[in-house]
Amino acid sequence: MELKVSDLACARGGIPVLTGVSFGLASGQALLLRGPNGIGKTTLLRTLAGLQPALAGEISLDREAFAYAAHADGLKATLTVAENLWFWARIYGTRDIAPALAAFNLEDLSERQAHNLSAGQKRRLGLARLLVTGRRIWALDEPTVSLDAASVGLFAQAVKAHCASGGAALIATHIDLGFEAEVLDLTPFRATADSARAFDDGFSEAFL
Ligand SMILES: Nc1ncnc2c1ncn2[C@@H]1O[C@H](COP(=O)(O)OP(=O)(O)OP(=O)(O)O)[C@@H](O)[C@H]1O
Numbered sequence: 001m002e003l004k005v006s007d008l009a010c011a012r013g014g015i016p017v018l019t020g021v022s023f024g025l026a027s028g029q030a031l032l033l034r035g036p037n038g039i040g041k042t043t044l045l046r047t048l049a050g051l052q053p054a055l056a057g058e059i060s061l062d063r064e065a066f067a068y069a070a071h072a073d074g075l076k077a078t079l080t081v082a083e084n085l086w087f088w089a090r091i092y093g094t095r096d097i098a099p100a101l102a103a104f105n106l107e108d109l110s111e112r113q114a115h116n117l118s119a120g121q122k123r124r125l126g127l128a129r130l131l132v133t134g135r136r137i138w139a140l141d142e143p144t145v146s147l148d149a150a151s152v153g154l155f156a157q158a159v160k161a162h163c164a165s166g167g168a169a170l171i172a173t174h175i176d177l178g179f180e181a182e183v184l185d186l187t188p189f190r191a192t193a194d195s196a197r198a199f200d201d202g203f204s205e206a207f208l
Contacts, residue, residue, distance in 0.1 A: 002024075002025055002026050002027040002029070002061070002136065002137065002168050003024065003025040003048075003059070003060055003061050003065070003137060003168065004024050004058070004059075004060040005021060005022060005023050005024070005025075005048070005057070005058070005059055005060070006022050006057055006058040006060075007020055007021070007022055007056065007057040007058065008020075008021040008022070008044075008047065008054055008056070008057030008058070008059065009021070009054065009055040009056040009057055009191070010040065010043050010044060010046075010047040010052070010054055010055055011043070011052075011055050011191075012040070012043045015191075016055060016191035017039075017040035017043045017190075017191055018039075018040040018043065018044060018186060018189045018190065018191055019055075019056075019189060019191045019192075020189055021044065021057070021186070021189045022057075023184050025137065025168050025170060026168065027136075027166050027167070027168055028163045028164065028166060028167075028168065029163065029168050029169075029181075029182065030159055030160075030163055030168065030169040030170075030171060030179070030181040030182075031168075031169070031170050031171070031181060031182050031183070031184055032171050032172075032173055032177070032181050032182070032183045032184070033045070033170060033171065033172040033173070033184055033186060034173075034174075034183050034184065034185045034186065034187075035185055035186035035187045036187065039186045039187060039190060040186055040189075040190070041141070041172035041186060042070070042071075042141050042172065044172075044186065045068060045070075045139045045140075045141050045170065045172060046068070046070075047059075048063075048066055048137075048139055048170070049063055049066040049068035049139050050062070050063025050066070051068065061137070064135075065135060065136050065137050066135060066137045066138075066139045067129075067130050067133040067135035067137070067138050067139065068139045068140075068141075069126055069127060069129070069130055069138070069139070069140050069141065069143060070141045071141055071142060071145070073122050073123060073125065073126035074126065074129075075114040075122060075125060075126060076114060077113065077114050077115035078113055078114075078115065079113065079114060080110065080111050080112060080113055080114070081101070081106050081109050081110045081111070081112055081114065081117070081125055082097060082101070082110040082111065084114055084125060084129070085097040085100055085101065085125075085128060085129065085132055088129050088132050088133065089132040092132055092133045092134050092135075093134070094132040094133070094134055097132055099131055100128040100129070100130075100131035100132050101128065103128060103131055103154065103157070103158045103161075104124040104125070104127055104128040104151070104154055104155075104158070105124065105150075105151070105154060106121075106124060106125060106128055109121060119146040120146040120147050120148055120151055122146075123143075123144075123145065123146045123147055123151075124147070124151055124154070127143060127155060127158065130158070130162075131158065131162075135167075136166070136167050136168065137167065137168050137169070137170065138159070138162060138167065138168070138169040138170070138171075139169075139170050140169060140170070140171045140172065140173075141172050142172060142173060142174070143155060143171060143173065144173065144175055144177065152175075152177065152178065153178065155177070156177050156178050156179045159171070159177075159179070160179060
């Protein structure tokens with residue numbers, strides 16, 4: 001098993017959002033996170049990627065295993081497409097950006113500054129960054145926002161190739177990505193007022 005999450009609880013803005021989340025993600029597997037707006041998909045991905053602490057529970061892998069791609073593309077506006085990818089490649093110790101450019105059809109845009117890209121092109125660059133991280137688990141938050149149908153197809157191919165080479169992906173999405181994947185519905189794990197109170201009590205007891 002690549003990743004095992006056990007009895008995880010996480011909060012946003014100090015308020016418990018999810019409790020008792022347990023699932024596994026095997027090497028080669030893509031898992032879709034579903035649930036209504038506000039259920040906590042982003043919160044779960046941020047917790048797994050180490051951007052915020054868990055309230056409780058276990059995550060079998062450390063944050064270094066995850067490449068997180070969020071709503072904000074995190075691009076360097078004045079750098080070109082190629083420079084953006086090289087920036088990340090150097091950080092992650094990757095020596096080639098050509099596969100990333102090709103996977104997201106960015107070759108013809110490689111010399112354009114990021115701030116001059118369209119919304120969908122920016123998103124493609126943000127996703128291409130995943131390929132230069134070399135990280136095993138992609139944690140993706142609504143990765144297809146702004147993408148046209150052809151680009152959703154490129155994204156699906158990239159995820160399939162990543163999984164075929166031993167990686168895995170956890171993807172929060174409301175749309176059909178056009179490939180077979182298991183689904184984890186977070187609705188049953190919504191934190192209740194009682195569970196929120198239990199965390200408050202535990203917090204108070206721990207610090208009194
Ligand atoms: N910065 C914040 N401070 C306080 N609460 C927040 C903050 N960001 C999000 N929340 C709240 O945390 C809860 C979980 O939000 P989250 O973004 O994880 O949900 P989501 O399932 O990803 O939603 P969506 O499908 O709309 O993207 C929501 O009730 C949201 O209003």
